[in-house]
Amino acid sequence: MMNSLEKSPSSAEESVAPGGRGAWLREHSELGVSVLLFVLGILVLTDALTMHVEIAQRGPVGPTTVPVVVGIALLLVSVLLAVDVLRGGRGEAEGGEDVDLSEPADWRTVVLLAGVFLANAVLIGPLGFPISGALLFWGSAYALGSRHFSRDPLIAAGLSLFTYFVFNNLLGVPLPGGPLMGVL
Amino acid sequence: MDSLNSLMDGFGTALTPINLLWAALGVLLGTAIGVLPGIGPAMAVALLLPVTYGLEPTGAFIMFAGIYYGAMFGGSTTSILLNTPGESAAVVAAMEGHPMAKAGRGAQALAAAAIGHFAGGMIGTILLVALAPAVAALAVDIGAPDYFAIMVLAFIAVTSVLGSSRIRGLASLLIGLTIGLVGLDQMTGQSRLTFGSLELADGVDVVIVAVGLFAIGEALWVAAHLRRGGADAIPVGRPWLGKSDVKRTWKSWLRGPLIGFPFGAIPAGGAEIPTFLSYVTEKRLSKHKEEFGKGAIEGVAGPESAASASAAGTLVSMLTLGLPTTAVAAVMLAAFQQYGIQPGPLLFEREPELVWGLIASLFVGMVLLLALNLPLAPLWAKLLRIPRPYLYAGILFFASVGAYAVGGEALDLVVLLVIGLIGFGMRRYGLPVLPAVIGVILGPAAEQQLRRALQISDGSVVGLVNTPFSVTVYVIVLLLLTWPLLRRLPFLRRGTPS
Structure with a gap:
């Protein structure tokens, strides 16, 4: 199996390389995924916690339990992903028969x-x-x-x-x- | 004996003219899809999900299974002639098949692959007939806690076994679970994540999610990185095998299924691992080791046989336990849900005509595929010349037809595009798509089983682990989760402890 997480030991050097903050952000654009997951987590949690659970609950697990678990897990994963990205982990863009990753996205x-x-x-x-x-x-x-x-x-x-x-x-x-x- | 009788009845179903037509249509579409780059069987079945609105289930599943098997056959044609696999299961076929084609032995490579698929599919399907009823009988009185355990297994397996990064797999699964939450809670009618919108109260249809992630996401992703001026396929004659080739390959054809079938049945990523393992095995056992890498025919025959057998193994888990182990199985599971049929141990009792008709049609499909692929391979290879703009415009076109057919709502098309853009982003940042799809399909069902189990046990968590079946499944889950740690233990490092 391929290990597609390219750990780049030189990422610390790259971050101070010419280009400054813009280049650093582009290099770490995957942090955006982390932010989106975090926002999604907040959204799910807010929705679950502001729900009016009154009458209809049957059984010990109500309609909010699973959303709360999913929301907390989203927050957790977003933080872990951010840590992974900052430590140099990168999600590998998906290849394919007609996909040419050597060119920038069109x-x-x-x-x-x-x-x-x-x-x-x-x-x-x-x-x-x-x-x-x-x-x-x-x-x-x-x-x-x-x-x-x-x-x-x-x-x-x-x-x-x-x-x-x-x-x-x-x-x-x-x-x-x-x-x-x-x-x- | 019982299953033999049922199988005979199944042939009665499969051989009716209309079902033969669906099988033929399925294998034709499947081969075409396997040959075409950019479309995999999962995307194809997802795009065809709307037919479930108009077709009776037996015909639909016969067609879907034909697509699954056919894509395996077709995928190796592209691998061998173009060196770019049309399908992830066919990656290994390129390793030996393409050098063979370059050396002028493309016809032999295609024949070894096609017969390999036939042998693997046949043996795999025979094993399916033999094993599936036994598994179903074993699991026949499973209840809510067991179903929940199986779904947890599916979630964990799909995030931690597949793909290269667990954290990204988990992120994908959570995205899917979140989409699955949208709508009215099945047990209390409480609206969740609908933000007051009536359209969202019904939830996001699984068809839209599957089509969005597999078809729109893929088409947009390819569009952003479209390769200009692709490679040309090596022209090839009609596939055939000489005596010496048959002598070298027949054992490989028979060995492949032994590796492929079990790997298909467990959630370990479908055909990719077993085809690779089969390749390594063939290399080790071959008398012509020096030919490997330069076009060894065993390296085509074994893996291709393993690939088709793994498809049969996948069907065992899906039909008997409702456990999808590949993307195609996941989408087929969605089709079952569209029909309101719960795959699982009871399927064999409740829908014998459907299940056995489906299994019998696999045998029929295999014969059709061999007939289609052996003499016609050069013709199929011509499909590779289709202009890419038409191919991807066609995918977008059919995706919009499918999503619109769900409910006749233009809003669904907008939702489809949004999910497609999510799929695009996931491909860009290496989040695997399959966990999200499994999350959407199994998430709501898992929640329901969880709540049902806890209701029975009156809130006690023991209610989740009070059956031997569920305990066994959780042990497997635990092993999967701790495997990266266990592997580091010194006594496991060298070989396998007896």
């Missing part, structure tokens, strides 16, 4: 994809699935770098219509048809 693509995905959530009601789904596929393919302006929309429309038909008519899972299906 945030533009990620933001574009998230935007296209949200647009689908907004448009699926008014436009119906066949249109919004086709836009989702085309938009995603575009964001990922495909530039075939005749082929891409055709594939998108075909896939969307086919999926609509399979789910709506064959599998009995209703999808909104929208104005387009009203016309056809």
Whole structure:
């Protein structure tokens, strides 16, 4: 088994290296995960402790017990993770067949994809699935770098219509048809 | 004898035209998914969870199992021809298979892998038939404390055995448990973590979590790091084996399942460890040690056989105990929950048609897979040419279909994206995804069993450990937890104490 926790003994030196605080923060950006876990823990604990447990409790363990345990565990883990990161532990970014970790992350693509995905959530009601789904596929393919302006929309429309038909008519899972299906 | 009769009945179920169709569809999809980079069987089954709304359970599970087995077959094709495993279980196949392909023996490597999968899957499934009813009978009167113990075992195993960092595994599990808490408390109706939102009162659907973490998270992660200009697959002819190759590999095919099956049944990460162990074993036993690393055919045959057998082992734990040992099993467990079926010892009594139909369909699927993969391997390899933008756009597309099908709510798509972004962050910072999924799927059930057990014992903690079964499970949990310490003890350092 691989030991993917790369302990870097030189992290102490790196922290005083040129670049100052910004570089240190980038190096230790995993502390953000720790902060998020801590906030989540506080959230879960607050929710559990402000709950009005009156009548309905059956048995010795009420609806707040497990959330309290989970909340405390979250706080604990967030602290332990922070300690691990400060001592040089790093979570290894996940590899994959199509993943190239030697390049910096391409945030533009990620933001574009998230935007296209949200647009689908907004448009699926008014436009119906066949249109919004086709836009989702085309938009995603575009964001990922495909530039075939005749082929891409055709594939998108075909896939969307086919999926609509399979789910709506064959599998009995209703999808909104929208104005387009009203016309056809 | 009893299980043989049941198995015959199972064939009656599996061989109906409609179920044959689902099996064929499953193995076709599975092979394609195994070949395609970027999609694993867990993601595929997660994306297909919405079919549980329209399909009866037997057909759905026959298809899911076909995907699981098929992905094993297909994964090794990518490993051998491209040197980049399409599936984590196929990593080892690349070690010997790719050098073979480069040396012009790709056809033999593919044949050794496909027949290995067939042998491993067959032997594994026969062991499943022999063992599963016995395990189920052994555990048949387990109650709330035992179920809770099994779930604790799943939580601990998935965080401490898998992955490289326990603390990150634990963080992932807690994220999953927190998501599982959202909604109305099952026993009192108290709303938890809903923040007054009516939509959240029903909780976050497991389908959305699984699709978000496995599909959206993965697609976004790959998108951020998409490899430009990937490697080309080595062209290859129809797989075949000469006499001398068969002589070298038949023992490896038979040895693989002995390693793969038990490892699949325990929560130790599915096929990765047993394929590696099998590789080491084959290397040690081979008469051609010098060929290892340069394309030894035994190094393909054994591990691939072990991989498929481990899939069968996984099904034993999932069907008899409701214990998911791999990501695919976890998602299948979610499918069981969608149908309101509780996998566990009683499954064999309550749903004999489903269980035995499923098991019989594994045999059917295996034959189909061998027929599909041996002559058609070069054709499957063509799938590797699919443009990556289409592949990942397709994943996002089907993920949104799946999430929308859950309840017809556009809000679910937003929740899906949020969970996908969490999955993205987890991949970035090395938090394994599986513990979170197990937390969401088993968390609410574990809480219910815990409270039920304590209710019976009137609050006494003894109520959690008052059965031999639960005590045994907790001993295993304890061993898992203390293993890193135990390993340092001097008398355990050298070999195994007898």
